[in-house]
Amino acid sequence: MPIVIRADDPSATPARELILAHLTEMAGFSPPESVHALGIQALSDPSVRFWSAFVDGELAGIGALKLVDEERGEIKSMRVADAFRGSGIGRRMLRHIVSEASARGLTSLWLETGSTPEFHPAQRLYRSEGFVPCEPFGDYAPDPFSLFYTRTL
Numbered sequence: 001m002p003i004v005i006r007a008d009d010p011s012a013t014p015a016r017e018l019i020l021a022h023l024t025e026m027a028g029f030s031p032p033e034s035v036h037a038l039g040i041q042a043l044s045d046p047s048v049r050f051w052s053a054f055v056d057g058e059l060a061g062i063g064a065l066k067l068v069d070e071e072r073g074e075i076k077s078m079r080v081a082d083a084f085r086g087s088g089i090g091r092r093m094l095r096h097i098v099s100e101a102s103a104r105g106l107t108s109l110w111l112e113t114g115s116t117p118e119f120h121p122a123q124r125l126y127r128s129e130g131f132v133p134c135e136p137f138g139d140y141a142p143d144p145f146s147l148f149y150t151r152t153l
Contacts, residue, residue: 001055003089005096008052010043014059015052019043022062022079029118034145036112038064038076048076049100053093060084063093065101068110068138073101075111078122090125098129102153110137115147123147 008015019040026035043050043064053061061080065073075097080089101109111131113122131149136142 001087003060003092004054005051005093006054008050008062010040010050010062010064015050015062016040018059018062018079018081019077022077026114029114029116030145034114034143036140036146038066043077050077051093051096053089053096055084055087055089058083060087061089061093063097065097065109067104067106070105071107073104073106073109074138075109078111085121090122091129094125094129098151098153106153108150108152110134110148110150112136112140112146112148115145119147 010016010019023037023039026037042048047067049065051063052059059081061084063078064076066076067073078090078093098109111126113119113126126149131151134148134150136148137150140146140148
């Protein structure tokens with residue numbers, strides 16, 4: 001299954017639709033104060049790099065890298081379209097983001113994900129790609145609905 005990952009506009013269809021589905025799903029799993037997913041406007045900020053993954057021209061997933069400073073980045077909005085879950089799209093997107101972060105000279109990546117069972121596949125993916133649990137970072141506070149990970153590049 002050939003996967004094409006390219007820079008994309010988060011406000012363009014179909015990326016916009018997948019972002020909105022992601023936000024809706026996150027709101028169903030966590031209370032509002034524990035949902036840290038970025039909306040379309042935030043994903044369009046110049047400090048954010050946004051990519052879409054396509055399989056045979058169909059949107060299969062999205063992911064973003066938010067530049068925190070010259071050395072650190074935060075992975076945001078990792079989402080695989082329902083029809084492509086379990087097919088390796090998330091791993092390919094994660095590796096793409098790690099590669100892009102390394103190419104930009106970043107020395108570490110950070111991320112927040114949910115702690116409930118719905119997020120177990122994401123947690124396994126991050127750990128399998130070298131991310132380790134850490135304390136809340138940046139503006140995050142301890143939250144029973146959040147887990148935090150980091151990886152040195």
